[in-house]
Amino acid sequence: MATERDWRARVPDGMWVKCENPRCAQLLYSKELDRNLRVCSHCDHHFRLSARQRIAITLDPDSFVETDTELMTVNPLNMEGYEAKLKRHRARTSEMEAAVVGTGAILGHPVTIGVTNPFFTVGSMGSVVGEKLARCVERARDQRCPCILISGSGAGARMEEGILSLMQMAKTAAAIGRLRQAGQLCVTILTNPTMAGVYASWASLGDIIIAEPRAMIGFAGQRVVKGTKSDLGADAQSSEFQHEHGMIDRIVPRLEMRGFLESLIRMTYAAPLRKGASVEV
Amino acid sequence: MKYSPSRWLPFEEGIRVIQEEMEDLLRRQSEQDVDLSAEITALQDRLEAEKRKIASELTPWRKVLVARHPNRPYTLDYIAHIFDDFVELHGDRRYGNDQSLVGGPAMLGDYSVMVIGHQKGRTTKERQERNFGSSNPEAYRKAQRLLEMAERLGMPVISLIDTPAAQCLFDAEARGISEAIAATQLLMGGLRVPIVVVVTGEGGSGGAIAIGVGDVVMMLEHAIYSVIPPEGFAAILYKNAAPEQVQQAAALLRLTAQDALELGVIDEIIPEPLGGAHHDGIGMAATLKQAIVRRLEPLLALPVDELVDQRYAKFRAMGKWEVRRG
Ligand SMILES: [Zn+2]
Numbered sequence: 001m002a003t004e005r006d007w008r009a010r011v012p013d014g015m016w017v018k019c020e021n022p023r024c025a026q027l028l029y030s031k032e033l034d035r036n037l038r039v040c041s042h043c044d045h046h047f048r049l050s051a052r053q054r055i056a057i058t059l060d061p062d063s064f065v066e067t068d069t070e071l072m073t074v075n076p077l078n079m080e081g082y083e084a085k086l087k088r089h090r091a092r093t094s095e096m097e098a099a100v101v102g103t104g105a106i107l108g109h110p111v112t113i114g115v116t117n118p119f120f121t122v123g124s125m126g127s128v129v130g131e132k133l134a135r136c137v138e139r140a141r142d143q144r145c146p147c148i149l150i151s152g153s154g155a156g157a158r159m160e161e162g163i164l165s166l167m168q169m170a171k172t173a174a175a176i177g178r179l180r181q182a183g184q185l186c187v188t189i190l191t192n193p194t195m196a197g198v199y200a201s202w203a204s205l206g207d208i209i210i211a212e213p214r215a216m217i218g219f220a221g222q223r224v225v226k227g228t229k230s231d232l233g234a235d236a237q238s239s240e241f242q243h244e245h246g247m248i249d250r251i252v253p254r255l256e257m258r259g260f261l262e263s264l265i266r267m268t269y270a271a272p273l274r275k276g277a278s279v280e281v
Numbered sequence: 282m283k284y285s286p287s288r289w290l291p292f293e294e295g296i297r298v299i300q301e302e303m304e305d306l307l308r309r310q311s312e313q314d315v316d317l318s319a320e321i322t323a324l325q326d327r328l329e330a331e332k333r334k335i336a337s338e339l340t341p342w343r344k345v346l347v348a349r350h351p352n353r354p355y356t357l358d359y360i361a362h363i364f365d366d367f368v369e370l371h372g373d374r375r376y377g378n379d380q381s382l383v384g385g386p387a388m389l390g391d392y393s394v395m396v397i398g399h400q401k402g403r404t405t406k407e408r409q410e411r412n413f414g415s416s417n418p419e420a421y422r423k424a425q426r427l428l429e430m431a432e433r434l435g436m437p438v439i440s441l442i443d444t445p446a447a448q449c450l451f452d453a454e455a456r457g458i459s460e461a462i463a464a465t466q467l468l469m470g471g472l473r474v475p476i477v478v479v480v481t482g483e484g485g486s487g488g489a490i491a492i493g494v495g496d497v498v499m500m501l502e503h504a505i506y507s508v509i510p511p512e513g514f515a516a517i518l519y520k521n522a523a524p525e526q527v528q529q530a531a532a533l534l535r536l537t538a539q540d541a542l543e544l545g546v547i548d549e550i551i552p553e554p555l556g557g558a559h560h561d562g563i564g565m566a567a568t569l570k571q572a573i574v575r576r577l578e579p580l581l582a583l584p585v586d587e588l589v590d591q592r593y594a595k596f597r598a599m600g601k602w603e604v605r606r607g
Contacts, residue, residue: 069605070604070605070606071602071603071604071605072602072603072604072605073602073603074601074602074603076544076601077533077534077535079533080533126600127599127600127601127602128600128602130600131600131602134597157486157487157508158508159508159509159514159517159534161508161600161601162507162508162534162535162536162540162544163506163507163508163534163535163536163540163541163544163546164544164546164599164600164601165508166486166487166489166490166506166507166508167490167546167596167599167600168599168600169462169463169466169487169490170466170469170470170490170493170494170596170599171596171597171599171600173463173466173467173470173494174466174467174470174471174494174592174593174596174597175597176467177467177468177470177471178470178471178593180467181471196487197486197487197508199459199463200447200458200459200462200463200487200491201462201463201466202463203459203463204457204459204460204462204463204464205463205464205467218454218459219447219449219453219454219458219459219487220449236451236454236455237454241454241455245454245455245456245457246457247457247459247460
């Protein structure tokens with residue numbers, strides 16, 4: 001089951017973790033926290049998850065096959081400090097980039113999955129992230145299976161790649177357009193945080209859009225909004241606000257997420273008039 | 282073309298001085314009935330030389346100022362000089378009528394086309410009505426409605442971009458600005474009629490790419506296209522950024538038309554009148570019309586499936602990366 005994933009094994013036994021929620025700040029037994037999919041048992045705060053943690057609690061055990069790892073980020077604008085920043089984030093996360101994509105299964109049904117990692121440049125989308133996600137969407141189209149995209153992108157389009165990052169919005173949006181034409185499901189799951197260029201492209205384009213509770217979700221970051229006349233207010237950029245205003249189908253707690261996805265995938269594959277057949281897993 | 286009262290950019294002082302001298306000469310010539318044509322010709326040469334000098338010294342930051350110049354032609358100015366019989370259509374049929382984006386069918390020579398574009402205002406009142414060219418979700422939903430109509434009627438689309446950024450305040454958030462931007466891009470990505478996009482002034486991040494997906498994407502020579510305004514980027518790089526740091530940020534972002542061409546984001550740079558489009562809006566409109574017509578013709582000849590596949594491939598190829606071997 002989802003509770004025995006290898007990433008958890010790396011956390012030393014007996015370690016205590018303080019709840020990230022400053023109003024809670026409870027000391028949590030890390031093993032217990034992991035068993036609870038890193039949701040605080042006192043205040044229900046959902047800790048941020050890395051892309052691989054996310055994949056582990058989403059797909060059938062051992063079904064994930066990573067793809068597109070050959071894509072390497074370059075510094076197209078020769079932006080000073082960009083390479084050093086990437087190096088720092090690579091060292092910190094053991095990942096090469098902010099997106100992990102691949103294929104897998106839910107209840108044995110094939111899906112493709114793309115996840116952005118809030119621990120790597122706050123999941124910002126540059127050329128490689130955009131390209132990986134577009135390929136992930138195209139793979140779902142080619143293999144005639146649903147596509148699941150999970151956002152942990154608080155930084156939107158990656159500024160260090162300038163205008164090229166902006167183009168990734170159009171690229172991923174167009175790819176989802178083609179997936180729709182092919183009659184395949186796209187589910188987007190918005191986690192803390194999902195902002196700006198990511199929210200204004202693929203993250204908003206799921207047939208079904210799900211969010212975790214109390215995630216920060218919105219268009220412009222507070223720093224950008226600050227200095228403008230009207231105050232946005234923190235509440236306007238939350239799962240609950242976006243749900244209330246019709247932008248999100250459901251807010252699903254992390255512990256219920258896998259079960260919810262199972263229902264969606266089961267119903268997708270049971271559609272009597274579904275276009276085409278799925279490939280073997 | 283309507284102009285706001287003369288506004289000179291800091292580096293245009295030389296032009297201002299010469300133009301005032303020129304007006305003085307012309308006044309004297311008509312009032313005193315003397316022939317000053319030799320002086321006037323000499324002054325015209327000086328003006329030309331000064332404009333040439335300024336044009337050669339346009340740094341990225343200066344281009345930002347030119348792109349934002351209040352006398353730069355706006356979408357409705359271009360529409361007036363490029364198209365015939367423009368019928369402006371209003372409203373998104375869902376919530377409101379956002380005037381920061383205009384659109385409707387028009388004639389381009391013998392063809393009817395659908396024109397959409399951001400619209401800034403010139404007077405204080407008009408600026409407010411048009412929200413300084415910053416669009417709320419209703420603007421993009423109006424664009425979607427017009428794009429879908431264009432597809433049904435078989436009209437090519439001309440999209441003109443000139444926005445500082447999409448609206449990001451509470452109301453925009455409440456009505457789904459992100460969804461509006463995302464859905465417009467998706468729609469344009471698969472629209473089954475030709476789309477010609479031109480960044481005429483400010484190509485401000487999500488607000489710009491929202492209507493920026495086309496078969497051909499062009500920029501005016503001094504237009505800018507950026508993932509974030511230079512002021513915003515400077516604020517992230519440096520706390521309390523000084524003016525020089527904002528200028529530096531503008532250079533780092535590679536936001537000029539020349540950068541965009543080099544990075545493979547646009548197909549063509551459309552030259553502006555000497556010194557910038559704000560010096561000769563009618564001349565600019567004439568050049569822009571030629572470019573649009575020249576680019577549209579071959580698109581009309583393409584089978585529609587091929588057209589849509591090419592557009593998809595075009596945006597699919599955008600971005601830079603390396604492929605690790607082994
Ligand atoms: Zn807690």
